[in-house]
Amino acid sequence: MFANSPASVAAGAADAASISDARLVAAARDGDTRAFERLYRLYSGRVFGLCLRMTRQREIAEDCVQQTFVKSWRNLAAFEGRSAFGTWLHRIAVNEVLTHARNHGTRSEGVSLPLRDEDEDALDTAADANDAADGADVMDVEKALATLPAGSRHVVVLQAVYGYSHEEVAEMLGIAVGTCKAQLHRGRKLLRERLGLQELDS
């Protein structure tokens, strides 16, 4: 790997970020709320992105974000640094979403509901802010994602948007790896249909 290659620069940036996180976590563990606020500023967008796409409702997603950070503060001593801090936050967030769904009797499968206007606005803003992409295409994908049944949607979001492996996704959602793979396949198939994309095979 050459010293200034994109890969080495990215790797270096990732290392620097994780060192910086480690320092912030250590300080927060000692009771430094300003360090914890810094962590909130760094990660709230990522946590909200996950919560919003899993719950499809902004108020619930905001509650999820709030509870995720409160619980992570309480359990900082349990964070051992084996995974990235953002991954650990996501695990807590997924738990919050699933707990909320269980407590409020949300349907886990079946008919999917269209997005409400205010929730669509939240995703619209995110799509527009993504300079690298065609905003219209991204918005289509966000809308299509939102129409997926909960099981497939959770798996597709965690795996395809946030890059977690099958094993990680299965563990986060408390399902078997095989179920995860089947849900991913079904979710991708539905997305293709709803986005008007052709099947890979002839």
Place this chain on the structure above:
Amino acid sequence: MKRSGDPLDALLAQVPQHIALARDLWPQIEAQIAAEVPGAHVSLPARRWFQLAAAVVLVVASSLVKFLLVQRSMQQQIVQARNEVVQRMQPVLSAMPVRFDGHESVGMSYETVRAQLDAEYAQHIGHLPPLVRARVERDIADLRRSAREISATLAMYPSDSLLQDLLVSTYQREIRLMSAVNTMAASTAAGTDL
């Protein structure tokens, strides 16, 4: 699995991971955590003495403490693992009636052999070390869940030969697995309890 050139992957790659919150939640979070007991800022000399005392106690009592902790940890892990397995796969932990194609049963002789193996399995599984036992139970439950999934799908597509082959193969695999576990667990129990 690589999907080079798949337009769906290209679209999903563009979806942003970060979405900005419309309002700042920090004040509410700060208010909630302010009620928690903050981490103690222990003075440096006091912390050092504490660390020294803890290190000495740990070193001198390391064998005994490790024994107790490992025993308890293993018991907690087996209980937790079992609870997870039971919670997720309650309907399939016990040997459910074998169904082929969702309608026909496989046959009494097979059911008899299977029931016998299952009874031996229930007897022998307790001889395995707790963590190994938890893994085996999880894997057997996965296998049985897979059989149920295939069987249910076969009921929808009864002429699909792939599903038929996979279901037969899965039932055979279950038998072989239980036999292997029975044999190995029995030899574990013979004079070598753990």
Place this chain on the structure above:
Amino acid sequence: MNARSSKLQFMACIGSAALVLCANVAFAEKIEKRAPADPRGEVEIVNVAGAVRVTGWDRAEVDVRGDLDTAVERLEFVTTGNHTTIRVVLPRNRSRSGGSDLLVRIPEFSTLRVNTVSADQTIEGVRGVQRLQAVSGSVQTEAAGEEIQAKTISGDVRITSTNDAKPAIHTVTTVSGDIRLVNIAGEIEVETVSGDMKIDAGELARTRLRTTNGDIDIAARLPQHARVDAETINGDVTLQVIGKVDAEFNIHTFNGDIESCYEGEAVRRREHGPGRDLNFSRGSGSARVTIRTLNGGVEVCGK
């Protein structure tokens, strides 16, 4: 806090650590035994926890050395006819064993049986038949031309073929252990529930691979008339054919995707269900590859 206090603290820690270490070492029993053995006889080794390392040598003797855990009642070392048994015996209802480490040297053409619970097994230089069984320990051995059977529940298995090994029959079964076969030639039958299997650069004459949740990764040569049969329920299958391809491929999935590097071959929908098939031939099609999965994906390429 001054430098003298820091030094005293440091010395106190080191002293305590040394005391405990000496105490532990003092109570392990060292063993060293040797007996004549049939150069093509059978050797059976049984251990519960710790490690078993077996090396083949050119003497007609079995030599065992090692450290026995304090909980061990005795080490049996018995030769009857052409059969030698080395067994670590624990008292009945003994609830814990820290582990005994055995280093055993046996005639290289012996038939070897090793049976352990949580002891790891490492075998080198044994050229006879091997039957290896571990509950949660790992198994690592060399294939030199005779049959190997390796079974574990949660331990990993690794078999590497020596350069001069002839093709042989190998059977590997685990429940959740991973399996790695390197440079293996002959007939192999591998089965696991949740472990992954990786087969590197072997020459597969007859191959039967079964897993429920694990992935199958094969990079191998296919000789004339080879048969490869791979099946998973939820795992992915990746097959890289090394060198000349002279085979017929039949690939079926129900929910997974199929990707092939072979140009011009179309994945079709299955006739009686929602799955996919890919069927094609290369060369005379003398070898036959069959891959089936329910939810997993399949990738087939040349290398």
